[in-house]
Amino acid sequence: MAEISFPLPDLGEGLIEATVLEWLVSPGEQVERNQPLVEVETTKSAVELPSPQAGKVVRIYGGPGDKINVGEPLIVFEVPDNTAGIVGTVPKEEAPKRRVRLSAVLDED
Amino acid sequence: MSGRHTGEQHSHTVEGTDPQLYVQVHEPQNDAGLRPVLLLHGFSSSSKLNWEDSGWLTALLEAGRRVITVDLPGHGRSGAPEDMDSYSPSRIRADLLQIVFDAGARPLRDGDPSSGLDVIGYSLGSRLAWEFGATQHELVHRLVLGGPNVADPLADFDLIAAQRYLADGTPIADESTAGLLKMAMLLPSNNIFALLSLVEAIKTEPYDPAEAVPHMPMLLVAGEKDDRAASMPELAALGAKAGGMVEQLVLPGRNHTNAITSRAFKQGAISFLGV
Numbered sequence: 001m002a003e004i005s006f007p008l009p010d011l012g013e014g015l016i017e018a019t020v021l022e023w024l025v026s027p028g029e030q031v032e033r034n035q036p037l038v039e040v041e042t043t044k045s046a047v048e049l050p051s052p053q054a055g056k057v058v059r060i061y062g063g064p065g066d067k068i069n070v071g072e073p074l075i076v077f078e079v080p081d082n083t084a085g086i087v088g089t090v091p092k093e094e095a096p097k098r099r100v101r102l103s104a105v106l107d108e109d
Numbered sequence: 110m111s112g113r114h115t116g117e118q119h120s121h122t123v124e125g126t127d128p129q130l131y132v133q134v135h136e137p138q139n140d141a142g143l144r145p146v147l148l149l150h151g152f153s154s155s156s157k158l159n160w161e162d163s164g165w166l167t168a169l170l171e172a173g174r175r176v177i178t179v180d181l182p183g184h185g186r187s188g189a190p191e192d193m194d195s196y197s198p199s200r201i202r203a204d205l206l207q208i209v210f211d212a213g214a215r216p217l218r219d220g221d222p223s224s225g226l227d228v229i230g231y232s233l234g235s236r237l238a239w240e241f242g243a244t245q246h247e248l249v250h251r252l253v254l255g256g257p258n259v260a261d262p263l264a265d266f267d268l269i270a271a272q273r274y275l276a277d278g279t280p281i282a283d284e285s286t287a288g289l290l291k292m293a294m295l296l297p298s299n300n301i302f303a304l305l306s307l308v309e310a311i312k313t314e315p316y317d318p319a320e321a322v323p324h325m326p327m328l329l330v331a332g333e334k335d336d337r338a339a340s341m342p343e344l345a346a347l348g349a350k351a352g353g354m355v356e357q358l359v360l361p362g363r364n365h366t367n368a369i370t371s372r373a374f375k376q377g378a379i380s381f382l383g384v
Binding site: 013021022024034036039041043044045046047048050064 | 154158162163164167168295296297362363366367368369370371372
């Protein structure tokens with residue numbers, strides 16, 4: 001088994017830090033890619049961060065109210081050896097089942 | 110998983126001019142067979158900030174709900190029309206009605222869970238949802254109103270002071286006005302003059318929840334540290350007096366800004382609307 005650490009990602013708009021509101025996963029838990037990990041608040045808004053990785057949570061950084069800088073460690077996962085180094089395995093996209101069309105049928109006039 | 114969606118400027122005119130509203134319909138992978146959910150964001154926010162980045166869209170799609178998002182005029186990816194009428198709440202409600210019909214929502218029919226429309230609003234979006242529910246009782250099945258106001262903070266906004274501040278930096282005396290303007294200016298993507306047009310239009314139609322009260326079941330939600338939590342019982346009493354079933358949910362430790370990501374809020378809304 002290998003460990004992969006993920007930092008707090010760039011949240012855009014020149015933000016350099018975020019405050020942890022609530023963790024939605026805990027150490028020991030198996031998470032799927034894109035599963036919500038944590039809620040954080042910036043000076044501009046509150047955001048829910050999805051998991052970039054499937055794996056078992058080893059460590060999480062910061063409790064509610066703690067500030068984390070962009071680029072500092074946020075979470076560490078344990079993954080099988082053969083997947084370490086591949087960051088964020090992309091799942092297969094299935095063919096679209098339904099499509100919607102929003103263009104209104106405009107009247108002739 | 111953001112589901113599949115199409116998005117474009119809404120082009121069906123209701124009042125003769127194009128409101129330039131940006132609409133997206135998001136399809137769940139496994140459709141629960143329930144009516145669509147319309148999401149209405151708050152002042153100075155957008156569908157992306159209020160509903161996507163906060164995890165609402167994913168949560169609703171995972172619950173099998175079909176979701177309609179609309180950026181309000183002057184917000185997000187919607188246009189910023191020049192005419193003030195495009196920003197009036199009554200005009201926005203008329204455009205919303207056209208949008209949801211174009212997206213496939215149909216009037217409620219007894220015994221058909223796919224008929225009708227559920228609406229979730231936040232802050233200004235809750236005001237619009239309250240009025241939309243009150244006027245569209247044949248369409249709206251249930252309402253979830255987050256951070257709902259009883260009074261209208263935008264109606265008391267000091268426009269002249271805001272314009273002076275923007276022109277030459279004259280400090281704004283009114284605290285609420287200063288706070289709202291600061292919030293509006295935080296996001297570089299906001300069109301500040303369009304937002305002021307919205308405020309001006311709202312002043313001509315200030316919010317009075319007692320004027321028209323929705324009768325359908327409602328869930329009211331606010332953060333414990335949001336002043337609106339204290340006034341929620343007033344709204345609940347209005348709804349109950351009108352004969353509606355009203356539930357209230359207070360989110361511990363949350364304020365008006367950070368209540369939006371709360372899991373308890375999302376789960377509460379999804380189960381309230383999952384009938």
